[in-house]
Each structure stands twice: as structure tokens, then as C-alpha cells.
Amino acid sequence: MTDAFEIFELGDVALLSGETLRDAKLAYKTYGTLSPARDNVVVLPTFYTGTNTRNEGFFGPGRAIDPARHFIVSPNLFGNGRSSSPSNSAPPQDGPRFPLVQMWDNIAAQHRLIHDHLGIEKIALVAGWSMAGCQSYQWAAQYPDMVQAILPFCASARTSPHNFVFLEGVKAALCADQAWKGGDYDAPPAAGLAAFGRVYAGWAFSQTFYRNGLFRQLGFQTIEDLLQDWERDHVEGWDANNLLAKLATWQAGDISAGPLYNGDFEAALGAIKARAILMPCTQDLYFPPEDNEIEARHMPNAIFRPYDSPWGHCAANPGNDPGFTAQLDANIEELLTE
Structure with a gap:
């Protein structure tokens, strides 16, 4: 595997804030082959300091997510240096003038890539660590009829005050x-x-x-x-x-932001049709399990399944905690085989 990726040209994108992201570009990479039934799609968004390359630690031969069985799409978060970012945008949106891009905007762009460009109607699973997991909640709330399962780990549906x-x-x-x-x-x-x-x-x-x-x-x-x-x-x-x-995207995270739910967080959670396993780490200092426990109460098909690890938020980083990796794969397998 390499650092290679593709670019999907979005043109000018109207943002939730009312601003426009000019000449927007979404970087992504696919792995594996789309099945004839087009039913083996797994979406892995990127985390805060991650890229599609870093996501390669979450799948592989013999893993629950395997390119031999799944068509994996890994879209890069706006701002990560591969997709449109302050560092690669032309004036007047370069540097500190880059507009606020919210979770809604990221997932709307990813939907254009996956649905419009790649021609995919159903997603078997959206999963991810940290900000990537936050995007999995957003996918399920924003496009509830498209997403069949989500597995956010060390993440939340709304950024807490703490x-x-x-x-x-x-x-x-x-x-x-x-x-x-x-x-x-x-x-x-x-x-x-x-x-x-x-x-x-x-x-x-x-x-x-x-x-x-x-x-x-x-x-x-x-x-x-x-x-x-x-x-x-x-x-x-x-x-x-x-x-x-x-x-800024992280701080504004809230699946109820936008025209679908108008800030009604419980309604947004209740609208999620996807089967879900919520997997926090009990010793995570900024995505504590209590947030996921509350979310699970309002999601119709959610299982709250915390994992205890002294590695905290970094329990999910590939290679740190083998037990976490094993439980993550077991949870993914459960969702993909139901």
C-alpha cells in the first residue's frame, strides 16, 4: 500500500454556514472490488490527524474488513492536507481564511463521491476512530436510508462541552x-x-x-x-x-445541525436506522463512554459496548492494544454478518 490517492472535483460547494468552498476537492482511495450486487461497500472516513493511508491499519487480509471481500472507500476529511485545506486552497480561502466546514458538509461531499460518482446505493458499514467515528454517526443521520450499519469507536454524535x-x-x-x-x-x-x-x-x-x-x-x-x-x-x-x-470542524460536531433536524439532537439519533455498535474506551479522556450510553438510549438499533483499556483514546491506534483490535474486529464482523 502507498500514499497514493485520487481527487474528486466537487466544484464550488455551498456550506452549511452559508459560505461557499471554492473549487473544492475531495481526496479518497478505494481498496478491493465492488461486488456485482454492489453490496460490499465499507466507508472509512479519516480521523483528526489521519489520512486514507493511516486508515490502512484498520483492515487487511484476514481482518473483519478485508479488501478480498469488501470494497473500501476512504474519503479524506476537509482540512487534512489531501482534500481541500488551508494549505492547498487558493486565495482568498488560503490559510486562516479557509471557511468553516462542518460534519454535514464533509458527509454531503462524501455522498456525492459515493452515490453520484461511484454509483453506490447502499453502504454496508461506516466505521471509524475519533473524528472518523463522528462522521459515521453523521452519515447515518444524514442519509438514514443508505447506511445499513455503523461502528463509531472512541467517538460521539455531538462534541461535548468538555x-x-x-x-x-x-x-x-x-x-x-x-x-x-x-x-x-x-x-x-x-x-x-x-x-x-x-x-x-x-x-x-x-x-x-x-x-x-x-x-x-x-x-x-x-x-x-x-x-x-x-x-x-x-x-x-x-x-x-x-x-x-x-x-473547528470537530468543535462544531453535532449530527442534529442542519436542515433535517434543526438542532433536535434526540430526533437525529432516533432517525438513525442503521444497526450500530457504539464502542468507546472507558478510559478515554475526551470521548467518555457516558456520552455513547446516552446516545444509545435514543437510537433504535444501537448496542452500547464499551471496552476498558489503559491506553485511553489511543487504544484504537493500530498496534497499541491487541485486545481492542480483536474486539473491534469481532464487532465489525457481527455487524457485517447480520
């Missing part, structure tokens, strides 16, 4: 760098990006993870080693405006 505040913290760390210059930086704001990564590391893993020294299983001798790695990853791997554009 989650919003966590994101304000990492944003503030980035923007405090004098080199930030309101987003019109001459060179990457390295100190701000490093601070962003260092603060984020405190939320990505649980208290138990640090208490029990599980960072050593990742090859780090000390906590400082881990923190410096997270700093390097954000300085070397991410454009600051892209991070903040996706962060």
Missing part, C-alpha cells in the same frame, strides 16, 4: 506562538506546534497509562521522550492552519 474545552486548550497553545501571526505565518510556528503536541499527549492516553509506565511499550524510556516525540510529530507532520480548520 471535549470543546479540551480543544480550546490545544488551540491556545498553538496560537500563543508569536510566529503564529494570526495564521499568516512566514514560516511554520514550530514552538506553537510543539506545544500543541505536548498538551495533546496528556489527553490522548489515560492516567493509568502514565501511572503504569505503558509508554515504555512504545519504545520510550521516559515520559519526556514521549512528549518530545509528540512535539516532533506535530512540527514535522502538520500545517498549523490545517490543524485548526479540522479542530
